[in-house]
Amino acid sequence: MIFVHPTEENLIWNRLKMKVSAVESGETSEKAAPRKGLIRGLSILDFILRIVAAIGTLGSALTMGTTRETLPFATQFVRFRAVFKDLPTFVYFVTSNSIVCVYLVLSLVLSFFHIVRSAAVKSRVLLVFLDTVMFGLLTTGAAAAASIVYVAHYGNSSANWFPFCRQYNNFCERISGSLIGSFIAVVLFIILIFMSAISISKH
């Protein structure tokens, strides 16, 4: 038999209850603060990288979409003129970059929501899925265009494909340049998906 003062007993009970509820809601004071800080930091970086990637894809789509060159000579019947629309792959490149750009701008809403609410998990998983699909779309566009640009530059003697870059110099420089923004966005997507996975794992 021991004597416990009622107020003392209540104190012990209440402390233990607090500890239980604190642990249940995942707020162990030692770990929660730096974790939450890390997740918020990643969310802010996510937001910034999305803006950069959106600018990259927009730049690619605009540069490719406005490329045209007319050679300064013509015969009576033919005017030598190159537009990006002449090659279906470039049309696909512009389309895929535009779609991904719109997606990136829309995803900023979700990204901002993640900065405000660090605890959100399901929406992050959704974002990983959408990011992966868009990453695939962007990569196909960029790779397909790059392979055509390669043929345009070097041609292919076996297939008898002539490198039209020898005539259309400006046109070729511009389409080559337009790939850069797209490939930057591709690399950023890898980083975005990786960062999302880290954020999710820290919950």
Add this chain to the structure above:
Amino acid sequence: MIFVHPTEENLIWNRLKMKVSAVESGETSEKAAPRKGLIRGLSILDFILRIVAAIGTLGSALTMGTTRETLPFATQFVRFRAVFKDLPTFVYFVTSNSIVCVYLVLSLVLSFFHIVRSAAVKSRVLLVFLDTVMFGLLTTGAAAAASIVYVAHYGNSSANWFPFCRQYNNFCERISGSLIGSFIAVVLFIILIFMSAISISKH
């Protein structure tokens, strides 16, 4: 003043302590079991899909890598012959598919580890990163090859590129077919990354 029997007091203490430690280690009996089952199920599916994807990329690499056609006629000086090596993009396609195939086989070790140890999180995050990079590599190869196959089939009148599929029929059918395995693997990669994200979120 109230009287608490020492054994009774100990009992209360111990129960509360058990609850605290149970919650701390995340083993609330109601939630842990189905979660662990879900994670294990996803891990097993992950393992199977990796094998399917590896077979797809292997098939693609082998089909493309062994494609050659010699036309049944020849002039005195020229024998009409098409090998996949004639087009650098196809060499890249075979290389990227081979690399991804080897990666997928190696990743089976990690995937098997995840079936055995459902609690592993860091290795899953690493796997998401590696998967994303390999997904990118595979997609560039598949998309680049597809865009060249398109030109081989339809040519391009603006660029004066002749569709060599008109002569090399078998060659073209085979390179077109070899893309299938690669694109199946691309889709599987999206599913794999999504499943990994779900697994990580359930911890």
